[in-house]
Amino acid sequence: xxxxxxxxxxxxxxxxxxxxxxxxxxxxxxxxxxxxxxxxxxxxxxxxxxxxxxxxxxxxxxxxxxxxxxxxxxxxxxxxxxxxxxxxxxxxxxxxxxxxxxxxxxxxxxxxxxxxxxxxxxxxxxxxxxxxxxxxxxxxxxxxxxxxxxxxxxxxxxxxxxxxxxxxxxxxxxxxxxxxxxxxxxxxxxxxx
Amino acid sequence: xxxxxxxxxxxxxxxxxxxxxxxxxxxxxxxxxxxxxxxxxxxxxxxxxxxxxxxxxxxxxxxxxxxxxxxxxxxxxxxxxxxxxxxxxxxxxxxxxxxxxxxxxxxxxxxxxxxxxxxxxxxxxxxxxxxxxxxxxxxxxxxxxxxxxxxxxxxxxxxxxxxxxxxxxxxxxxx
Numbered sequence: 001x002x003x004x005x006x007x008x009x010x011x012x013x014x015x016x017x018x019x020x021x022x023x024x025x026x027x028x029x030x031x032x033x034x035x036x037x038x039x040x041x042x043x044x045x046x047x048x049x050x051x052x053x054x055x056x057x058x059x060x061x062x063x064x065x066x067x068x069x070x071x072x073x074x075x076x077x078x079x080x081x082x083x084x085x086x087x088x089x090x091x092x093x094x095x096x097x098x099x100x101x102x103x104x105x106x107x108x109x110x111x112x113x114x115x116x117x118x119x120x121x122x123x124x125x126x127x128x129x130x131x132x133x134x135x136x137x138x139x140x141x142x143x144x145x146x147x148x149x150x151x152x153x154x155x156x157x158x159x160x161x162x163x164x165x166x167x168x169x170x171x172x173x174x175x176x177x178x179x180x181x182x183x184x185x186x187x188x189x190x191x192x193x
Numbered sequence: 194x195x196x197x198x199x200x201x202x203x204x205x206x207x208x209x210x211x212x213x214x215x216x217x218x219x220x221x222x223x224x225x226x227x228x229x230x231x232x233x234x235x236x237x238x239x240x241x242x243x244x245x246x247x248x249x250x251x252x253x254x255x256x257x258x259x260x261x262x263x264x265x266x267x268x269x270x271x272x273x274x275x276x277x278x279x280x281x282x283x284x285x286x287x288x289x290x291x292x293x294x295x296x297x298x299x300x301x302x303x304x305x306x307x308x309x310x311x312x313x314x315x316x317x318x319x320x321x322x323x324x325x326x327x328x329x330x331x332x333x334x335x336x337x338x339x340x341x342x343x344x345x346x347x348x349x350x351x352x353x354x355x356x357x358x359x360x361x362x363x364x365x366x367x368x
Binding site for chain 2: 177180
């Protein structure tokens with residue numbers, strides 16, 4: 001199974017090797033901390049982080065990381081005190097290769113979820129999958145692009161989540177989003193010109 | 194009920210009344226359509242997800258905003274779940290600080306059951322410039338139910354996100 005993953009990761013890098021200049025950064029995501037209450041549910045506190053970060057290590061080859069983390073704590077009903085916690089954790093690592101405004105890329109994703117106690121004992125649910133994607137960037141304004149993509153996602157390895165054993169999940173999706181790409185600023189002249 | 198909604202919208206506009214020039218646009222969101230299977234033999238699930246945040250400065254520093262939300266989940270040989278939302282509001286900018294509010298209308302349907310609820314966001318925030326057109330948006334948002342709006346929950350949240358603001362200029366190419 002490991003060979004399978006290594007082969008796919010190598011394919012990422014082979015696919016991903018030129019229009020984005022070296023040093024270009026991609027940025028997206030949210031960090032939020034919230035506390036909600038209602039008449040029928042005890043108060044819930046949630047910390048959620050989802051982000052998508054990319055960096056062009058050479059012209060047109062962008063390495064990407066997409067971490068996500070959600071910690072949810074729900075208070076017990078009185079007269080009990082304390083709370084119950086659950087964690088969702090995911091990380092995606094991949095690359096994109098740009099040919100003009102088009103790109104090809106792939107990303108390996110590890111996803112897990114479960115109660116905090118399950119994580120402590122290593123009993124959390126998990127699954128791994130892979131994204132293969134092709135897309136096009138349409139410029140809207142400086143640094144801002146419309147990102148049109150088609151993505152094929154398929155299960156990799158063993159899963160302990162919606163299914164137990166080999167992960168045969170698959171998904172086709174089409175996606176339109178806004179992407180922010182920041183180019184590396186040119187170095188300032190020591191003369192200040 | 195109508196008077197309450199009108200009052201709150203007016204309140205939005207009063208709160209949102211001057212550093213962003215007229216014509217500045219704000220843009221964010223996603224549209225995705227997917228078909229997935231948990232296993233080879235499992236029934237497929239079609240998912241449509243639309244979540245956009247669109248803003249336009251009608252006068253200097255006053256941005257009117259619309260946030261449409263659509264979610265459709267159709268199970269093969271099974272029911273369809275739909276969820277619709279629309280947020281309408283405004284933000285008033287004082288340099289890189291802002292305050293604003295948005296009224297949100299929601300409805301959902303599943304197997305013939307329908308539900309509707311409304312709520313209101315009150316928000317204050319700060320925009321930190323990262324590059325031309327791109328800002329880090331630091332915000333505190335208090336989401337409260339509208340009386341008789343079918344919702345009884347309140348949410349206080351702090352958020353950090355990336356926001357895109359740009360004027361009406363056109364770009365030929367990124368390079």
